[in-house]
Amino acid sequence: MQIPPFSLEAQISEIGEEIEEALIKVFRSGKYIGGEEVTSFEKAFALATETSYSVSCNSGTDALILALRSLNIGQGDEVITSSFSFFATAEAITSVGARPVFVDIDPENYLMDLDLIEKAITSRTKAILPVHLFGHPLNMDKIMAIAEGNNLKVIEDCAQAAGAHWRGKPVGSYGDVGCFSFFPTKNLGAAGDGGAITTNDFYLAKTIRELAIHGMPKRYFHTNIGYNSRLDSLQAAILNVKLIRLNKWIEQRNEIAMNYRNKLSFFKTIRLPSNNLSNKAGHSWNQFVIRIMDNSFIQNIKTTSEDVSCNQNRDLFKAELHRLGVNTIIYYPIPIHLQPAYKELGYKEGSLPITEKVCNEVISLPIFPEMKSIQQSYVIDKIKEIFRK
Numbered sequence: 001m002q003i004p005p006f007s008l009e010a011q012i013s014e015i016g017e018e019i020e021e022a023l024i025k026v027f028r029s030g031k032y033i034g035g036e037e038v039t040s041f042e043k044a045f046a047l048a049t050e051t052s053y054s055v056s057c058n059s060g061t062d063a064l065i066l067a068l069r070s071l072n073i074g075q076g077d078e079v080i081t082s083s084f085s086f087f088a089t090a091e092a093i094t095s096v097g098a099r100p101v102f103v104d105i106d107p108e109n110y111l112m113d114l115d116l117i118e119k120a121i122t123s124r125t126k127a128i129l130p131v132h133l134f135g136h137p138l139n140m141d142k143i144m145a146i147a148e149g150n151n152l153k154v155i156e157d158c159a160q161a162a163g164a165h166w167r168g169k170p171v172g173s174y175g176d177v178g179c180f181s182f183f184p185t186k187n188l189g190a191a192g193d194g195g196a197i198t199t200n201d202f203y204l205a206k207t208i209r210e211l212a213i214h215g216m217p218k219r220y221f222h223t224n225i226g227y228n229s230r231l232d233s234l235q236a237a238i239l240n241v242k243l244i245r246l247n248k249w250i251e252q253r254n255e256i257a258m259n260y261r262n263k264l265s266f267f268k269t270i271r272l273p274s275n276n277l278s279n280k281a282g283h284s285w286n287q288f289v290i291r292i293m294d295n296s297f298i299q300n301i302k303t304t305s306e307d308v309s310c311n312q313n314r315d316l317f318k319a320e321l322h323r324l325g326v327n328t329i330i331y332y333p334i335p336i337h338l339q340p341a342y343k344e345l346g347y348k349e350g351s352l353p354i355t356e357k358v359c360n361e362v363i364s365l366p367i368f369p370e371m372k373s374i375q376q377s378y379v380i381d382k383i384k385e386i387f388r389k
């Protein structure tokens with residue numbers, strides 16, 4: 001059997017026809033920018049995230065850039081965020097002219113360590129940019145308290161967390177702005193790029209909408225240097241079909257995650273995702289990420305000379321799983337602060353020890369809503385085979 005890390009094919013067989021009908025309708029209408037599909041998606045997404053306004057845009061990266069710009073964050077400003085994220089989190093900060101300041105992560109949940117935020121605040125700090133990584137929500141009560149106490153803005157990176165909530169309230173509804181991605185592999189994925197911003201602030205929503213359309217509040221009248229960042233009508237049509245199923249898909253992800261937790265809790269070499277999941281932290285399980293803590297399994301696997309040359313236990317584990325037909329992905333092998341593109345920020349190996357250690361140990365197991373129990377049992381059996389206990 002071959003198990004993919006994620007699969008969009010299963011979703012296509014569930015809702016493919018409905019999507020095709022919606023696409024044909026838009027295509028035949030001859031209206032491909034804006035229009036009814038985009039408006040209705042924005043309304044529905046604001047409702048789903050319990051926010052007053054949702055503005056759609058071209059990608060999650062653009063959502064972050066538009067959010068930062070709408071809050072007037074730019075040259076000379078600092079934004080506190082996590083280095084354990086997809087590159088775009090920091091890239092957005094840099095691309096508006098500001099500087100990302102990374103704090104280390106909490107080894108329990110891999111999210112920005114809340115106790116380190118205040119120490120990182122300087123006179124130049126303008127905002128905190130928490131990342132609900134893998135779909136695990138941060139403690140937004142604490143973040144908002146720190147932000148209010150220090151007069152900082154909060155931009156939530158919800159790219160992996162559509163459908164996640166903190167204390168029963170959706171992520172993206174706490175901060176000044178929430179930023180979502182509809183990249184195909186996210187929990188709510190388009191058939192291409194897409195993104196959205198959520199906010200309760202009328203003026204921010206208005207500014208973001210204008211910035212996303214060339215800084216143009218009225219046709220051919222430009223008050224800002226903006227962007228061309230819109231959600232295509234065709235993508236909106238797809239997202240309208242998918243959004244109403246998001247909660248069901250997250251429940252399915254949750255079941256798969258709980259089953260992994262139950263079946264893998266026996267193995268000391270495996271560190272499972274946070275044990276502190278409660279009613280407060282409603283995880284959306286975009287990824288199920290474990291850590292490989294030692295090499296006690298090494299005698300059980302057929303290593304090749306190529307495998308042995310990699311020095312991480314995690315990489316050996318990944319190679320062996322691959323050999324057995326289980327395909328996995330590493331999110332993320334190199335933290336942002338050690339990426340060559342960020343050399344000039346001055347971080348070194350050892351600057352963020354927990355982030356760096358976790359990057360060497362993490363591996364994401366296959367998870368997708370339509371994953372069959374026979375597929376998941378296969379993954380679990382192969383892991384058991386590797387640990388052979």
Ligand SMILES: *Cc1c(COP(=O)(O)O)cnc(C)c1O
Nearest residue numbers: 059060061086088089159181183
């Ligand atoms: C995917 C992702 C982004 C960027 O979203 P795109 O739609 O790919 O531009 C930003 N931050 C995080 C944490 C992501 O996972």
